[in-house]
Structures are given as structure tokens and as C-alpha cells.
Amino acid sequence: xxxxxxxxxxxxxxxxxxxxxxxxxxxxxxxxxxxxxxxxxxxxxxxxxxxxxxxxxxxxxxxxxxxxxxxxxxxxxxxxxxxxxxxxxxxxxxxxxxxxxxxxxxxxxxxxxxxxxxxxxxxxxxxxxxxxxxxxxxxxxxxxxxxxxxxxxxxxxxxxxxxxxxxxxxxxxxxxxxxxxxxxxxxxxxxxxxxxxxxxxxxxxxxxxxxxxxxxx
Amino acid sequence: xxxxxxxxxxxxxxxxxxxxxxxxxxxxxxxxxxxxxxxxxxxxxxxxxxxxxxxxxxxxxxxxxxxxxxxxxxxxxxxxxxxxxxxxxxxxxxxxxxxxxxxxxxxxxxxxxxxxxxxxxxxxxxxxxxxxxxxxxxxxxxxxxxxxxxxxxxxxxxxxxxxxxxxxxxxxxxxxxxxxxxxxxxxxxxxxxxxxxxxxxxxxxxxxxxxxxxxxx
Numbered sequence: 218x219x220x221x222x223x224x225x226x227x228x229x230x231x232x233x234x235x236x237x238x239x240x241x242x243x244x245x246x247x248x249x250x251x252x253x254x255x256x257x258x259x260x261x262x263x264x265x266x267x268x269x270x271x272x273x274x275x276x277x278x279x280x281x282x283x284x285x286x287x288x289x290x291x292x293x294x295x296x297x298x299x300x301x302x303x304x305x306x307x308x309x310x311x312x313x314x315x316x317x318x319x320x321x322x323x324x325x326x327x328x329x330x331x332x333x334x335x336x337x338x339x340x341x342x343x344x345x346x347x348x349x350x351x352x353x354x355x356x357x358x359x360x361x362x363x364x365x366x367x368x369x370x371x372x373x374x375x376x377x378x379x380x381x382x383x384x385x386x387x388x389x390x391x392x393x394x395x396x397x398x399x400x401x402x403x404x405x406x407x408x409x410x411x412x413x414x415x416x417x418x419x420x421x422x423x424x425x426x427x428x429x430x431x432x433x434x
Numbered sequence: 435x436x437x438x439x440x441x442x443x444x445x446x447x448x449x450x451x452x453x454x455x456x457x458x459x460x461x462x463x464x465x466x467x468x469x470x471x472x473x474x475x476x477x478x479x480x481x482x483x484x485x486x487x488x489x490x491x492x493x494x495x496x497x498x499x500x501x502x503x504x505x506x507x508x509x510x511x512x513x514x515x516x517x518x519x520x521x522x523x524x525x526x527x528x529x530x531x532x533x534x535x536x537x538x539x540x541x542x543x544x545x546x547x548x549x550x551x552x553x554x555x556x557x558x559x560x561x562x563x564x565x566x567x568x569x570x571x572x573x574x575x576x577x578x579x580x581x582x583x584x585x586x587x588x589x590x591x592x593x594x595x596x597x598x599x600x601x602x603x604x605x606x607x608x609x610x611x612x613x614x615x616x617x618x619x620x621x622x623x624x625x626x627x628x629x630x631x632x633x634x635x636x637x638x639x640x641x642x643x644x645x646x647x648x649x650x651x
Contacts, residue, residue: 270531271513296488299515303537314487320520 227330227350228385230260230291231407232431233414233424234353236389237264239277241415248280250420257424260290263310263332263409271300278304293332298324308332310353322348334389336370338381351385353409354378357400358391360412372403379404394423397430407431444547444567445602447477447508448624449648450631450641451570453606454481456494458632465497467637474641477507480527480549480626488517495521510549515541525549527570539565551606553587555598568602570626571595574617575608577629589620596621611640614647624648 235254242250251262262285264278274297282304285292293308294301298321301309308330309321318333325331332351333344341352356369369390379386385406392400392408394417400408408427417423452471459467468479479502481495491514499521502509510525511518515538518526525547526538535550542548550561551570558569573586586607596603602623609617609625611634617625625644634640 271533272531275533275537297514297516299519299533299538299541302516302541303533314489316488316492316516316520320492321516324516324519 225260225289225291227291228406231351231385231387233259233427234261234263234293234387234407234409235259235414235424236295236409236411237262237266237277237281238411238415239266239269241412247277248284250415251281252284253420254414254424255284255288255290257421258428259414259424260288261293261407262290263293263295264306265295265411267295271297274300275303278306282306291330293330301329302326308350310334318344318347318349332387335378336367336374338378341378341382341386345382345384349384351387351406352378352382353389354386354405355388355409356390357388358393358396360391372399375400375405376403394426397427401430442477442506442508444508445623448568448602448604450476450644451478451480451510451604451624451626452476452631452641453512453626453628454479454483454494454498455628455632456483456486458629464494465501467632468498469501470637471631471641472501472505472507474638475645476631476641477505478510478624479507480510480512481523482512482628484512488514491517492520495523499523508547510547518546519543525567527551529570535561535564535566549604552595553584553591555595558595558599558603562599562601566601568604568623569595569599570606571603571622572605572626573607574605575610575613577608589616592617592622593620611643614644618647 237247239247282292291307293310294306295310296315298309310332312334330350332353333349334353335341354375357375359369375388387407387409388400388405389409393413397408414420414423454464456464499509508524510527511523512527513532515526527549529551547567549568549570550566552558571592574592576586592605604624604626605617605622606626610630614625631637631640
């Protein structure tokens with residue numbers, strides 16, 4: 218897993234966090250879509266593939282990590298710390314049904330990055346106190362990608378979380394290329410996107426356009 | 435997680451390996467059924483609860499581990515190494531869809547026990563070469579507990595695996611109290627049971643009777 222570029226700082230990686238769902242990439246392979254997203258400038262990739270077994274996740278991760286490393290990006294796994302550790306991923310994203318941040322922090326090696334979902338300041342603050350490095354905040358806009366995504370909080374809800382915590386916050390949930398600017402204006406460090414990139418006819422262009430919303434003015 | 439009895443040797447723990455499925459224990463709690471199984475003499479408990487989230491598994495494990503520790507038994511988790519590590523379980527059981535034994539061995543602390551499912555000698559031998567401490571071998575008899583359990587190998591298939599490897603082998607799949615003796619006669623170190631204990635009206639008695647099949651003559 219050689220890095221040909223130095224690893225990027227977390228905050229610099231987050232403007233477009235691409236969440237990988239193989240089903241949404243079809244008929245293209247996830248490798249093809251992730252390669253395009255990286256070419257477009259994405260530097261944070263999170264392997265989710267809900268429903269995959271540990272072995273399937275590991276296989277998918279093995280095919281993606283070299284691409285992410287080569288681009289100098291960060292590779293995250295959703296939920297499964299064991300798969301993340303086996304893959305030597307840069308970090309893990311956990312939600313309310315997953316292991317608590319404190320338990321992940323205790324089991325993970327030093328420097329391992331942890332993201333935590335939170336839709337209200339109290340949950341975000343607790344996650345940060347427990348050791349989270351960033352917050353995934355949403356559902357910002359209504360979405361059909363994640364059935365169990367919970368209540369829509371809007372950009373105002375996102376802003377409340379951004380203002381509450383000291384770590385980077387990425388918005389998630391229904392964020393399209395067209396609406397990325399609203400997320401940036403709420404103070405988020407970035408947008409976590411699933412279908413906006415996975416299902417895009419031109420994933421590189423989708424990432425490139427979204428990045429412009431987060432570019433310093 | 436204080437142990438009030440010294441931990442048991444793996445081979446001594448395996449005669450009845452109770453696989454925990456909360457759904458089969460209902461309406462009783464798994465705590466109630468596991469407590470009874472331990473009272474009956476079970477010394478190996480594996481938390482499976484298929485479909486549970488990591489957080490649910492961890493919560494279930496936290497309620498069971500003190501009981502297992504107090505009895506001097508061994509506590510295993512199915513599939514999720516991360517949950518096993520967070521719980522400081524004694525070991526993990528993995529199947530063909532889970533992380534490879536070698537990856538688990540690399541990520542696990544020293545002395546951590548690893549079981550691997552195998553229905554033919556070649557798979558069992560590879561698992562042992564990769565670091566497995568015991569083999570779960572089946573499906574011995576046809577079962578309705580596990581839909582994806584694969585082909586029925588019978589006691590003859592079990593015997594072939596027992597004779598191929600140097601580590602303890604427990605039979606799994608459709609093993610009832612009445613058929614435990616056949617499993618013992620095939621040379622297995624024990625029987626892994628799900629419904630035979632989880633759904634038993636008297637789990638302690640079920641374990642006690644099965645243990646007699648594995649008692650030295």
C-alpha cells in the first residue's frame with residue numbers, strides 16, 4: 218500500500234467525502250467510479266457497501282485503497298472497525314448503531330481517524346469528548362439513499378452542530394452538486410455524498426463542481 | 435470483568451459450545467438461558483445474534499460476559515472481531531463470509547482464540563495453518579436454524595475433518611441432545627448447539643445430558 222503522495226490533513230480531505238455504495242455505482246465498478254472521483258479531486262473515500270459481509274468489504278477495500286493512497290487521500294470504512302484495521306485504513310465512520318467512539322478509540326492505533334454521525338449539538342459534543350475527529354451531520358436534505366437516516370435537520374440544523382464543536386463537520390444526506398454551496402455556507406468543512414457521486418454520469422465533474430463550493434473565497 | 439474461577443482450557447470448554455441467538459431464546463432473555471446453560475455445565479458461549487448491530491452485540495455481550503467469567507468459561511463472538519476486542523472476549527468464530535483467519539490473527543492480541551467453520555479437510559487444514567485454534571465442522575445434520583449453512587456432511591464428513599487436523603473440532607448443525615453421542619463417536623471435541631439449548635424448555639438439563647455424551651468413558 219505505498220503512498221506516492223503524502224497523506225493529506227483531515228480538514229483538507231473533507232470537502233467532498235465520497236461514500237461508496239457499490240449498488241449505486243452499477244453497472245460501473247466501484248473502482249471505476251472511485252478512480253473518477255479521485256481524478257476530480259476527492260480526497261476522502263468511505264467504504265460503506267451496506268449489507269456486504271466482512272470478507273466482501275475487505276475485498277472491496279483492497280481494490281480501492283491503492284487508488285486512494287496514490288492520490289494522497291484518506292480511506293475510511295463504515296461501521297466495521299475490524300475490517301478497517303485489517304485494511305490498515307486511515308479511519309472509521311460510526312453511527313448510533315455502531316460501536317461507541319470511546320470503544321473504537323481504545324481499540325484503534327494511534328492517529329486513527331474516527332468520524333461520528335450526529336444530528337444535534339449534544340450528540341456531536343459527546344462524540345468529540347469521546348475522541349471523534351470529525352462529525353458527519355445530517356440528514357441535511359431529504360434522501361432516499363439511506364432508509365434509516367432519521368429526521369431532516371436542514372442547513373440550520375447543520376449550522377447548529379458546526380457552531381457547537383471544534384472539529385470539522387461534514388454535512389450528509391441528500392446533498393446534490395447544486396446544493397453543496399448551501400452546505401458550505403452553513404460552515405461545514407465538506408459534504409459527504411453517496412448518490413451525487415456514485416450515480417453521477419460523470420463522477421469526476423460532480424466532485425470538481427462540488428469542490429468549488431468549498432473553495433476559499 | 436473479574437474471573438472468580440480460572441479460565442478453562444479450550445479443549446475442556448468445547449464439549450457443549452452454546453451459540454447465542456436471542457430470537458430462539460424468546461420469550462426468555464438470553465441472560466436467563468445462558469445462565470441456565472452455564473449452570474448445566476456449558477463452558478463455551480458464542481454470541482451470534484445474527485442481524486444485530488455492533489452496538490446491540492456489545493450490549494448483549496456486556497450482559498453475558500460476567501456470567502461466563504464467573505463460571506470460568508470462555509466467551510466467543512461470531513464474525514465481529516471489533517466487538518470481540520471491545521468486549522475483551524476470549525475469542526472469535528469466523529466463517530467463509532467473515533474476515534480470513536490470518537487477518538484476525540494479525541489484528542488480535544496474543545492468546546486470542548480463533549475458531550473457523552470448515553466442512554472439508556482442506557478448508558480446515560488451511561484454517562489451522564492460518565492460526566485457527568479450533569474448527570466448527572458442519573452442517574452435521576440438517577437444520578433450520580441457519581439458512582445459509584451449506585451442505586449436510588453427516589458424521590462421516592465430520593470424522594474426516596477430525597482426522598485431518600490437530601486442533602479440537604466441534605460439530606455443528608442440527609445437533610440435538612439425542613444425537614450428541616453420534617458426534618462424540620465421530621471424534622469431535624464437542625457440539626456447537628443453537629436451538630438445542632436456546633429453545634430448550636430446560637437449557638441446564640439439555641447441556642447436562644449432552645455433556646454425558648462427551649464424558650470420557
